Amino acid sequence: MGKGFYISKPLGFVLFGLGVGAVLTIFALSVVYSQEKRKNEVNARDGTRMVTTAAPHSTSAPSNEPWDKYRLPDTLLPAYYNVTLWPRLVPDEQGMYIFTGKSGVALTCVKETNLIIIHSNELNFTLTSEMHHAKLAGLGGTSAPVILKTWFQIQTQFMVILLKDNLQVGKSYWLYMEFRGELSDDLGGFYRSQYTENGVKKVVATTQMQPTAARNAFPCFDEPSMKAVFHLTLLHPPGTVALANDTENVTIDDQEVLQTRFEPTEKMSTYLLAFVISEFTNLRSPSEANVLIRIWGRREAIESGQGDYALSVTFPILKYLENYYNTTYPLSKSDQVALPDFAAGAMENWGLVTYREQSLFYDPKVSSNEDKEWVVTVITHELAHMWFGNLVTMRWWNDLWLNEGFASYVSYLGADYAEPTWNIKDLMVLQQVQRAFGVDALVSSHPLSSREDEVITPDQIDQLFDTITYSKGAAVLRMLSEFLTESAxxxxxxxxxxxxxxxxxxxxxxxxxxxxxxxxxxIQLPASINEIMNRWILQMGFPVVTINTRTGIISQQHFLIHPDAVVDKPSDYNYEWFVPITWMKSGSNMGQHWLLTKTASYEPMKTDTDWLLANLNVTGYYRVNYDPQNWERLLTQLTNLNMIIHRAQIINITLALRTTKYLYEEKEYIPWESAIRNFEYFFLMFDRTEVYGPLQTYLQRKVKPLFDHFKVITSNWTRKPPRYMDQYNQINAVSMACKTGVKGCSELTRMWYRQWMKNPDSNPIPTNLKITVYCNAIAAGGVEEWDFGWQMFKNSTIAAEAEKLLYGLSCTKEPWLLNRYLEFTIEPNLVRKQDVAFAIVYISGNVIGQPLVWDFVRANWEHLTKDYDDGSFFFGRLIRGITRKFSTEFDLQQLQRFKEDIAASSFSFGTQAIEQAIEQTKANIKWVSENKVQVMNWLIEQSA
Structure with a gap:
């Protein structure tokens, strides 16, 4: 799964662009629409490196030496490793947690060389002789050359071994090393996680190798194509259990330390290697199951049943995927481990999947529907990788999109199989397609697949774990599956x-x-799959398809949020796509057409009352625009279209605000969720302006009938709505009612929260409404409400509950409480490192908190990022979240100055996020300048 997949669910339509990106593309269409009416028409951890041995050549000067390149030379191939690691779960005399290790690798020479270059990062090596850090021996009777010199190339993260003579092509050798590393808390490589149980601190040694951190645990050929077999032995304290990719072979107890050896792994990439040493306990599948499934976690969480749901769905999902791939699950067991500290949402380590607790644990007494949906989709995403990504792996990171986009797409299919009554596949348009549109409409976007030589450094690799890779990848593969058919x-x-x-x-x-x-x-295709799909993956962006129903002219154009933006990235395809267009005419006549050129013709509408709706169910990765007459006819169909997702699609592509006038009649979740995400952009742009009041008044009238509807069907909020999607829409009803000041909403949330304050051991708040209630009650209260929420956050033993409180605490209107909260975020004993970026982004979503956060991050950004192994990902998450409201020239100037400050420093990552933020801010400025007065006048007219 990797880093980019995790989206904090409780803030689904708020957090860093999930809805915002889609909204921007929608309203940018106003440019296309108005033109039609006028007949014209985006350093690794800064800790002290433990190895300080200098290289013989400066890394600052240009060099063609193989050790100054980031890619491994093609001279050696690993066959298998023997690795023994011993993490110390208590600090040493200097207060450091360390691990020691012994590692050997069998390698074969495929091209003559006198160099062995192997990845190593932040490891101290024991000298095996007076001057060397490694031993080399021949295998199979081969003699090994003498080692002349070993050194460490810090910039490229290599150990370099210079030999007196060349290695022989076709011969195999054994390279042996002993080393020591820090078991730090930076959430990458071999790291430690901590939690408290019954007042006692517990330490977990665990891993996160993707994409380039296996080299932090032991020296290895750390590239995905360098697959090998791993023989692993772990030493660990009595009372702990050791887990790894394969099953344990034998555990030896010498009373001081346990030694667990594991069966050899399948041939696999280094980034998929994983091991965990902990005091965790587990739930397991019945003994008669042909695959051993175990859910691991903190004893308290497992014993309270938080892993039960994960166990119940894992086996059905595995069987579904076996059937889908028509390929047997390749391993004998599937361990799934919930970690208290984990940077991503989960990681698809082969046979040992690691998760955030919130991504694996579910408690029906506390967790919401959204939490449950998150668990089943994440599990499916990770298990989908067991075949697609693990069994067959991309050669290099430039094709990461295929791994992650595919798993993101299949996660909806597997989750739909596990929970067939949820209709979860319908949510993919909102959660993936629209999200991708928002980022891909920027000139700072990037193609799904780049050339290998464009993705070289660890930072460049890190930056690929983004919305384009996951969400656009899923959307494009979904489109491919649709026009090929799912069975094919x-x-x-x-x-x-x-x-x-x-x-x-x-x-x-x-x-x-x-x-x-x-x-x-x-199935007849207009071209080969290669010709069709290369246009979608080798060039960034997507088209807006304009259909003129009067003339029968259909055309495509590269869609940009800022239509005047200059696209300086050349494309071999001139930003034209082979577009599969499905359509429905006047509710019954279905058709399909391939648009292969800039402009084409089709049969125009025959009458003035006929209408056409294209891109049915949004299966194609493109936007649609129509002539004004067809827009008008579609608007009249909003309440008549039987398929709910069609109504959502029209909401998403209609520009005139009056399309929302019908919402007082709407009761379905998908159209409301889509409309709310669209209006979120209005709130972002106008919550500090005079437009906010009329906007609030207008939406209050639209949402009040929905709020009253749910009050009735829940018997005055005492029951859960019977339909699954209604349970989601109840959240929208209450959230928007409180946001717009519907009478009775604030009183309702404060009443529930006060009842909880009076009896902290009995929370009366409906599980699905907790996020809304916490936010609104804390916003309406003062320090007493905030302090109570903070205490409940600290006391929470359920990750999903802690996440809701983490968000709710950001809603206070007291600046001093927000500043105190910001200071808390950089104290690891108060807020876990995995949650820091989310907490800060939550606070920035508060109109009062946004300027406080911007000042705080600029003053503390080096401190905020230096402890993170995935610094680029962390920093990008912050920047995208914090700058969402930027819409003035002053905002832009500050952002550009921040970019200059970073460029002048030693900070080497996050440039893509800043470029995207600058472009987004420019688009926001343009949109506000062109639409503020118009929106204001329209809203005032509606209240007249």
């Missing part, structure tokens, strides 16, 4: 997995297998 798509996947099992591929290998399947089907 799945058959091609089976053939792909069968041919390339235990090896590495590039994306075109999948296209070949899908093309072979399509050749045997009745």
């Amino acid at each position: 798509f799945a058959k091609g996947l089976h053939n792909y997995l069968h041919e390339y099992a235990y090896s590495n591929t590039v994306y075109t290998d999948l296209w070949k297998k899908l093309q072979e399947v399509n050749a045997d089907s009745s």
Whole structure:
């Protein structure tokens, strides 16, 4: 799964662009629409490196030496590793947690060389002789050359071994090293996580290797194509259990330390290696199951049933995926571990999947529907990787999109199988497609797949874990599956997995297998899959397809939030796409058309009352615009269209504010959720202006009927709505009612919260409404309400509950409480490092907190990022979240000055996030200048 997938669910339509990006694309369409009416028309951890041995050449000067390049030379291939690691779960005399290790790797020479270059980062090595850090021996009777010199190339993270003579092509050698590292709390590599149980601090030793941190745990060939077999032994204290990718072989107890050896792994990439040493306990599948499934976590969490749901869905999801791939699960067990501290949402380590607690644990007494949905989709995402990503792995990180986009897409299919009554596949448009549109409409976006030589450094690799990789990847693969048919798509996947099992591929290998399947089907495509799909993955962005129903002219244009922005990234395809267009005419006549050129023709509408709706169910990754007459006819169909997702689509692509006038009649979740996400942009742009009052008044009238509706069907808020999607929409009803000042809403939330304050052991707040109640009650209260929420946050033993309180605390209107909260975020004993970025972004969503956060981050950004192994990801999350409200020239100047300050420092990552923030701010400025008066006047007219 990697880093980019985690989205904090309780703030679903607020947090760093999930809804905002989609909103911007929607309202940017106003430019296209208005033009049509006028007949014209985005350093690794700064700790002290433990190895300080200098390289013989300066890394600051240009060099063509192999050790100054970030990619491994193609001279050696690893076959297998023997690794023994011993993490100390108590601090040493200097207060440091350390681990020691012994590592050997069998390597084969494939090209003549007198160099061994192997990844190593932040490890101290024991001298094996007077001057060398490694021993080299021949295998199979081969003699090994003498080592002349070893050194460490810090910038490129290599240990370099210079040999007296060349290694022989086709011969194998054994490289042995002993080392020591820090078991730090930076959430990357081999690190420690901590929690308290019954008043006693517990330390967990765990891993997060993706993408380039296996080298922090032991020296290795740390590239995805360098697959090998791993023989692992872990030493650990009595009373703890050791887990790894494969099953344990034997545990030896010498009374002082346990030694657990593991069966050899399958041939796999280093980034998928994982091990955990803890006092965790587990739930397990019945003994008759052919795959051992275990859910691991804190004893208190497991014994209270928080892992029960995960256990209940894991086996059905595995069986579904076996059937989907038509390929047996490759391993004998599937351990899933909930960690108290984890930077990402989860990680697909083969056979040992690691999760944030919130991503694996669910407590029906405390957690919401949204929490439950998150658990099942994350589990499916990670298990989908067991085949697609683990069994068959991308050759290099430039094809990360294929791994993560595919798992994101399949997560909805598997979750729908596990929970068939939820209709969860319908949510993919809101949660993935629209989210991708927002980022991909920026000129600072990037193609799904780049050339290998464009993704070299760890920072460049880190930056790929983003919305484009996950959400656009999912959207584009969904589109491919739709026009091929799901059955043909799945058959091609089976053939792909069968041919390339235990090896590495590039994306075109999948296209070949899908093309072979399509050749045997009745689906007629206008070009090869390679020709069609390369236009979607090798160039950034997406088209807006304009359909003129009067003339029969259909055209495509690269869609940009800022239509005047200059696209300085060349494309071999001139930003044109092969677009699969599905449509419905006047509610019944279905059709499909491929748009292969800039402009084409089709049969125009025959009458003035006929209407056309294109891109049915938003299966295509493109926006649609129409002539004004068809827009008008579509507006009249809002309440008539039977398919709910069609109403949501129209809400999302309609520009005139009057399309929202019908909302007082709407009771369905998807159209309301889509409308709220759209209006969120209005709140972001106008919550500090005179437009906010009329906007609040207008929406209050629209949401009041929905609020009253749920009050009735829940018997005055005492029951849960019977329909699953209604349970989601109840959250919208209460949240928007309180946001817009509907009478009775604030009183309701404060009443629930006060009842809880009177009896902290019995929370009366409905689980699905907690996030809204916490926020509104704390916003309406003062220090007493905030302090109570903070105490409940500190006392919480359920991650999902803590997350809701983390957000609710950001809603206070007291500046001094917000400043105190900001100071708390940089105290690891108060807020876990995994939650820091989210807490800060939450506070920035508060109109009072936003300027406080901006000042705080600029003053503390080096401190905020230096302790994170995934600094680029962390920093990008902060920047995207904090700058969402930026819409003035002054905001832009401050952001540009911040960019200059960073460029002048030693800070080497996060540039992509800042560029995207600058472009987004410019688009916001333009949109506000062009629309503020118009929006204000329209809202005033509605209240007249």
